[in-house]
Amino acid sequence: MEALRTAPASGPSGSRRCMVWLMGHSYIFWAEQRAGLREKGRRFWLPADAVEVQWHGKRGLSWLQIRAWIEDKFRQEGPPDVLVLHAGGNDVGKIPMRDLIGRMKQDLVRIRAMAPRLMVIWSQIVPRLVWRGARDLKAVQRTRAKINAAMTKFVHKAGGIVVRHVMLERDPKYYRPDGVHLNGLGLEVFNYGLREGVEVAIQVWRGMRD
Numbered sequence: 201m202e203a204l205r206t207a208p209a210s211g212p213s214g215s216r217r218c219m220v221w222l223m224g225h226s227y228i229f230w231a232e233q234r235a236g237l238r239e240k241g242r243r244f245w246l247p248a249d250a251v252e253v254q255w256h257g258k259r260g261l262s263w264l265q266i267r268a269w270i271e272d273k274f275r276q277e278g279p280p281d282v283l284v285l286h287a288g289g290n291d292v293g294k295i296p297m298r299d300l301i302g303r304m305k306q307d308l309v310r311i312r313a314m315a316p317r318l319m320v321i322w323s324q325i326v327p328r329l330v331w332r333g334a335r336d337l338k339a340v341q342r343t344r345a346k347i348n349a350a351m352t353k354f355v356h357k358a359g360g361i362v363v364r365h366v367m368l369e370r371d372p373k374y375y376r377p378d379g380v381h382l383n384g385l386g387l388e389v390f391n392y393g394l395r396e397g398v399e400v401a402i403q404v405w406r407g408m409r410d
Contacts, residue, residue, distance in 0.1 A: 215250075217249065217250055217251055217252050218250065218251050218252070218281045218282060218402050218405050218406070219252050219254070219280040219281045219282070220251060220252065220253045220254070220280055220281065220282040220283075220284065220398055220401075220402075221253075221254050221255075221256060221273075221280040221282070221283050221284065222253070222254070222255050222256065222257075222284040222286070222394065223256045223257075223266070223269075223270065223283065223284065223285055223286075223287070224256075224257060224258075224261065224266075224284075224285060224286030224287045224323070225257065225258060225259065225260065225261035225286070225287050225289065225290055226257065226258075226259040226260065226261075226381060227257070227286050227289070227326065227381070227382065227390065228255060228256070228257030228258075228286050229255075229257030229258065229259050230257070230381060230382065230387060231255075231257070231382075231387050231390055231391050231394070232255035232257055234384060234387035234388065234391060235255075235391055241391075242255065244391075244394075244395040244398060244399075245395075246398075246399075246402070251402060253398075254280070256273070260290065261287055261290065262287075262290055262291055263287050263288045263290075263291045263295075263300065263303065263304060263307075264291070264295075264303070266285070266287050266307065267307040267310060267311065270283075270311055271310075271311070271314065274311075274314055274315065279314065279315035279318055280318070281317070281318070281319060281405050282318075282319045282321065282398060282401045282402065282405060283311070283318055283319070283320050283321065284321040284323060284363075284394060284397065284398065285320065285321065285322055285323060286323035286394075288300065288304060288325050288347065288351075289325045289326060289328070289344075292325060292331065292340055292343055292344050292347065293331050293333065293334045293340045293343065294333065297343050297346060297347060300347060301347055301350045301351065304347075304351055304354075305351075305354050308320065308354070308355070308358070312358065317408070319360065319361070319401045319404060319405055320355060320358070320360035320361070321360065321361045321362070321363060321394075321397045321398065321401055322351055322352065322355040322360060322361070322362045322363070323362075323363045323365070323393070323394060323397070324348045324351075324352065324362065324363060324364045324365060325344050325347060325348055326365050326368050326369075326382075326390070327341060327344060327368065327369050328375075328379060328380050329372055329375050329379030329380075330378065330379030330380055332380065348364075352364075361397050361400055361401050361404075362397075363393045363394060363396065363397040364393075365389065365390060365393045367389050368382070368386060368389055368390065373385065373386075374386030374389060
């Protein structure tokens, strides 16, 4: 597969800004809405002349849809420097665990083949109080944990960054009444984790350019 070059974006000094994309299912969609409540929140309060942040959230997104979506955007716009992925939660319990892990790994390899210099941030699948269609909540939570463990090891080995949303694993107060989506407080916690991952990735990216 042909690799794509990152589209340049320059700040006032002529130095290229770091392009960051956040892509995923409804958690990313609602996280953007929450971030937008504060001035500069959508770019995590990072300097506009150094970083550009774009949010791409699709409600109901399945992992099986994500590679084609990302590849299309790469071809249309060129790949970013940093790609934050939060997806897979809608597939837990619906696709056999080994098949889902295998597909996730395969897709990340293909995405990196298109953009070899891409920094990938894997945002771990967040626990839910309700897994739609699941008969055994504890079994699904175990599956989620195993997927996160396998993907964390894989992403780290490939030189990527992993965000684990530890606080969201401990308290139901962060969830809406539907037991699936995060409430305002939960989204604040979620966004804080994403911001930390993005800050680390930007430091790595700058180091690669020096």
